[in-house]
Amino acid sequence: MAAMLVGALLPGAVGVFGTGHQDDAARPAVLPDLGTPLGPGTHEVRLLRTDVRKTLAHDSRAFTQGLEFRGGTLYESTGLSGESSVRAGPPGKPPTVYAELPTPLFGEGITLAGDKLWHITWRDGIAVERDPVSLMERRRVAYQGEGWGLCHQRGAGQDRLVMSDGSDRLVFRDPDTFTATGAVHVRHDGRPVTRLNELECAYDGSLYANVYRTDTIVRIDPRTGAVIAHIDAAGLLTASERRGARELNGIAAVPGTDEFLLTGKLWPRMFQVAFVPR
Structure with a gap:
């Protein structure tokens, strides 16, 4: 898509892969019309764009579902049944550690929470806890509903996972047990923002979400x-x-900076960017 989506999804085929949220292709992402003045009781929404600071190589075969950066290590999860994996290594370089998710599990988002790496699945209802160094599986935890994106929010009195399911709802989960502890619905000017996908919990306490099948990222309180x-x-x-x-679907805060790494499904490159005013 050549420009930010406003109000509705631009047409686009799912492609030859036949999987990866394909049944949502006919439903538009609900994104507010930014040309409409904000009503009483609402607040101004900042309009930002990406300013590329650095370009890095990315595996063009990776069906990216999650991205997480800790220290000097970039963690990435990939999807598709029979091809799902988690990998870790320096950004822009081949991974140094790699683990496959067994068929028929369809991998989705990942996040780091202390000494745990949580890895969720799309419609399998399974969250996998992994060792963040070896990526070895430790245990599996069941959950209800679909899994799309995942991040770990900590600081300002919070220590919880945030999980998306493709709707406007974000579910909060305990970072040790994966038990649901609450939820919030994402709104702009009172209207739902749907198809929330890959998530990033930033160091300042805000939350970023890719909007599926668009080139838009929303920042959420x-x-x-x-x-x-x-x-x-x-x-x-x-x-x-x-x-x-395919779609933009990977966002990771770069530690110690106000910049982010962005990539997408089957993208040949990854970008280190700053978000600046439009």
Whole structure:
């Protein structure tokens, strides 16, 4: 998509892969019309864009579902049944550690919580706890509903996981047991923002979410579910690169900076960016 989606999803085929939220292709992402003035009791939503600071290599075969950066290690999860994996290594380099998710499990988001790496699945209802160094599986925990994105929110009195399921709802979970502890619905000007996908819990306490099948990232106040910024991430790939790629679906805060790593499903490159005013 060449520009930020406003109000409805631009048409786009699911592609030859036939999996990966394909049954949602006919339903538009519900994203507010930014040309409409905000009503009483609402707040201004910042309009941002990506400013590329660095370009890195990315495995163009990786069907990216989750991205997490800790220290000098980038963790990435990939999807598709029979091809799902978790990998870890320096950004822009081949992974140094790799673990497959056995068929028929379909991998989705990941996050680090202390000495745990949590790895969720799409419709299998299974969260896998892994060792963050070896990526070895430790145990499996069952949950209800679909799994899309996952991040760990800590600080400011919070220590919880945040999980998306493709709707406007974010579920909070205990980082040790994976038990659901609450939820919040994401709204802009009173209207739901749906198809929340890959998540990133930033160091300042805010939450970022890719909006599935768009080039938009929303910044969310996790206390209220209010959208506080829209980020236009269109134009990162060239037209030729876009033909072989799928959706934007990977966001990871770069430790010690106000920058982020962005990539997507089957993208040949990864971008280190800052979010700046449009």
